[in-house]
Amino acid sequence: xxAFTWTVGLWIAVAVVTLPVLxxxxxxxxxxxxxxxxxxxxxxxxxxxxxxxxxxxxxxMVVLGPREQGPLTxxxxxxxxxxxxxxxxxxxxxxxxSGKRMPVLIVLSAVVFNAVNGxxxxxxxxxxxPPDRPFPDALAGIGAxxxxxxxxxxxxxxxxxxxxxxxxxGYQVPRGGLFDRISCPNHFGExxxxxxxxxxAWSLPALSFAVWTFANLAPRAHNHHAWYRERFADYPxxxxxxxxxxx
Ligand code: NDP
Numbered sequence: 001x002x003a004f005t006w007t008v009g010l011w012i013a014v015a016v017v018t019l020p021v022l023x024x025x026x027x028x029x030x031x032x033x034x035x036x037x038x039x040x041x042x043x044x045x046x047x048x049x050x051x052x053x054x055x056x057x058x059x060x061m062v063v064l065g066p067r068e069q070g071p072l073t074x075x076x077x078x079x080x081x082x083x084x085x086x087x088x089x090x091x092x093x094x095x096x097x098s099g100k101r102m103p104v105l106i107v108l109s110a111v112v113f114n115a116v117n118g119x120x121x122x123x124x125x126x127x128x129x130p131p132d133r134p135f136p137d138a139l140a141g142i143g144a145x146x147x148x149x150x151x152x153x154x155x156x157x158x159x160x161x162x163x164x165x166x167x168x169x170g171y172q173v174p175r176g177g178l179f180d181r182i183s184c185p186n187h188f189g190e191x192x193x194x195x196x197x198x199x200x201a202w203s204l205p206a207l208s209f210a211v212w213t214f215a216n217l218a219p220r221a222h223n224h225h226a227w228y229r230e231r232f233a234d235y236p237x238x239x240x241x242x243x244x245x246x247x
Pocket of ligand 1: 029030031032095096097100154158161162164165170171172173174186187190212213216217220224
């Protein structure tokens with residue numbers, strides 16, 4: 001096995017270890033913000049800075065890499081860029097949480113994650129991927145469909161939550177659509193997105209990103225779910241955290 005494959009394998013192992021840790025320790029931003037995590041910055045700018053490496057590193061490494069770019073490459077770069085333009089440049093400035101802050105530590109850890117994740121995926125696609133498969137094939141088609149379905153769910157759910165906050169009454173129980181089945185459709189949608197991307201790319205780094213997304217977001221959704229139950233006595237009992245009917 002070559003050094004790159006070892007590195008990505010190790011990266012996946014770190015994700016697997018991270019999942020149970022994040023189930024125990026609620027990552028201290030958003031509703032789980034607590035004192036004692038060091039210096040903080042406004043949460044809008046926290047989101048911007050932590051997502052910026054993802055927006056830049058992957059597309060630049062692919063475009064500047066020596067490997068010739070075919071339609072599959074452009075599909076993958078397009079999906080990635082579409083997601084991160086929203087997450088970096090639009091989502092943070094739509095948040096209605098004026099005055100809320102985020103620990104610099106969280107921002108730095110996300111910067112490292114996004115740089116490594118973008119770097120591994122960018123290196124693979126820009127430098128070492130085998131020539132494009134026939135295009136379009138079933139993997140690319142199903143993967144892209146899953147990605148867009150996930151993106152639709154994620155953006156719809158984010159917009160619903162931001163609108164709830166914009167009503168100016170603090171936290172409320174979200175209702176309607178997938179919110180009647182799970183507490184965090186935005187996280188469910190994002191997990192679908194990167195699973196779809198991994199299918200379309202059919203590469204070890206893309207698989208590592210899907211595993212990492214699950215390792216980050218399933219515990220976050222689990223923690224949000226527990227928080228809702230602690231805070232709202234009338235919280236719907238049959239609602240799951242992140243996977244409809246399952247978890
Ligand atoms: P939340 O889903 O907790 O919140 C999103 C926004 O809505 C925040 O402004 C939040 O306010 C507000 N909000 C949430 N719930 C309510 C409610 N019940 N009533 C009123 N306002 C509410 O954000 P997360 O930080 O968990 O996730 C945000 C996005 O980032 C998601 O789309 C997620 O998929 C993505 N993400 C991706 C990660 C990855 O590894 N790929 C990691 C983390 C997030 P407040 O901030 O005050 O709580």
